[in-house]
Amino acid sequence: NAGVMQNPRHLVRRRGQEARLRCSPMKGHSHVYWYRQLPEEGLKFMVYLQKENIIDESGMPKERFSAEFPKEGPSILRIQQVVRGDSAAYFCASSPPGSGTGYYEQYFGPGTRLTVT
């Protein structure tokens, strides 16, 4: 059973460009979470999505960042007009259906390392 897949693993963007990060959850999982890890810091929650729904986006910056998890295909984290401060590792995690009870674990992908030059 393949784990959580993220691509690309490394992404370099110039200031002002757009970054698109993709996450394919584990087979059978319908809940996706995005976290960001800035240098020398722990992981910070960004957004929690189920298929076609954003459940909690309390950790998302108000501007330039958006996320989706369509009915078909991977979840996408989109960063418009990137700035140097967006340079970080972005991790995706997934969990199975029924996770809304809170008694579950999240399975993490390898992360995408975004560098903004």
Added chain:
Amino acid sequence: AQSVSQHNHHVILSEAASLELGCNYSYGGTVNLFWYVQYPGQHLQLLLKYFSGDPLVKGIKGFEAEFIKSKFSFNLRKPSVQWSDTAEYFCAVMGSSNTGKLIFGQGTTLQVKP
């Protein structure tokens, strides 16, 4: 606001030494607690978790953690570390009313010398 504090940022041990990594959290309600490990070049993996019941939790690779509710702590322990335990360790908390949101500590880098 919820937060998780890991006291040790960088720990260096010799093989066979005992390990204890501290983790304290602040949250007023019921919590689920986790320890994740990230080996060099790999993704985060779950070491162990606490949801309810026995506060002493056994995980993979000989790790265990004890939930002490009165101290808001969930310290990770291993009686005898190996070189292969070299990794970064993250404590995380999920409040029962915050479904989906894991709050992570800043991580502890463990270096085990052979």
